[in-house]
Amino acid sequence: MRIALGIEYDGSGFAGWQWQRGKRTIQAVLEQALSRVADEPVRVVCAGRTDAGVHASEQVAHFDTQAHRLPYSWLMGTNTALPEDVRVLWVREVAEDFHARYSAIARLYRYVILNRPVASALHRRQVTWYHGPLDAERMARAASQLVGDHDFSSFRAQDCQSRSPRRQMHFIHVRREAERVIIDLCANAFLHHMVRNIAGVLMAVGSGRRPPEWAGEVLAARDRKAAAVTAPAEGLYLAGVCYPERFGIARHPAFQHLPPDAARYVPPEVHENAEHEAQDSG
Template sequence: MPSQINDQILKDAAAIYTNNAQSYTLALGIEFLGTHYRGWQRQKEVISIQEMLENAISSVANEPVEVVAAGRTDASVHAGNMVAHFVTQAYRPTYNWLRGINSLLPDDIAVRWICPMPADFHARFKAIARRYRYVILNQPTRPAILNHQVTHIHDPLDLAAMQEATAMIEGSHDFSSFRAAACQSNQPVRTVSHARLFAHGAFIVMDIQANGFLHHMVRNIMGTLIAIGKHELVPTDFLQILAKKDRTVAPPTASGDGLYFINAYYPDKFQSLLPDAPLTPLWLNLPE
């Protein structure tokens, strides 16, 4: 969304505020490398993405601010366009928000865009879908430049076998076999709208979208697909593991290094107001 449009909406919001409105809502898109953080959620005694953002935004707003994200990434997991929101009484032009917040963030966290939203927008509870990409670098030698930004597998992987298993993921399923023991969700059924696994040069990429994800769900699915790619399992084992609804029957969790939260989607009344951000990681140079 062009900045002048953002600024006009902000001015309108400011006008409402001066007419006794208590606050207004801003959505933002966040890019981060999760390598040095213990995930999104604020925690005691360890640094998190949420804490770093809240500190920066609160400083620019000159008031305490809570940032709510569309998802909660794990330690070492990255994001290219994590949609989040905060509520504030402070008016700032879009340019001032972006420059001010980014000047206070570390180099591995950046706000890509910021956009005023209706008061009933909620980045987490209004999201109807979330999308991830998982990137494997499948080559004999480890990477240097992409260290901790991909999952390196030195053994040759059988892409066709992995794709055969991937075809079983789409639809509504009980994903208990791919759910972490610490998962706090009150039910394990999720609807996967697409799951695509493909080769891109030396990379193997999973692009997966669902109405929601369980704790470690994507990484646990990838752990099983990697085992299939190494011929430790056969593709039909995936369906059997899924049917057992038991985490102990599935292979270990894949590394968080290759996982990227790339977008969240909302009903049209909200989605039409959000910028159409390019999908990440940009260095893959993938079509949308």
């Protein structure tokens, strides 16, 4: 049977999602815990691999197993075997054609900036700190230029493995909540470092160092050298993954803003049935 699960984790103490020899990764600790419950080796596939220091409020993964356990048993048994910085939020049996990565219609990332003169002693690994003033309205105007189907070459890392730089950005919402500026970005998929590079551009605009129109100029340049520095990993969260309703997986409330035809914007890697998974780490 195929099992899907939602996972929350603090990425501060990990070298990222993907298994790496000699390093602590979310995939490694999750597979170890699931294998203990299943009493057999378990390998998981996630919706989007996150980099070192990046968090998830709801990552989605799936695995195949011959072990028969109640959802409650999977949930409680796995959490008992996990370290305290990773938790499984929900577990459900899904159809055999469900794939955590390739069945996804859209991904939601959230970037959180603590905007005050003094850094946080309590949340120093969960937010990005910016000491100077940030104008969220200017950032929102800049972000609006990045919505739509575009070549995001200016926002991809040099080592990005994706076959195509084109992505459909469904929406970018920027808002201020007291001392925090929050950026929600939703696309069919993301290039490596795409969210952090966009956040870097928006912070440059919000600080007044660049005009809002600059975001569009960076996009049009299709050159990574045209953009600002990559924003830190600490403020980045994979916040949700959207799937067709037939799979029965609850959607993040932000997905109500998805266009009705969102399902048709499938990343190029899915069309090509790529042997190697596209990098999707924000």
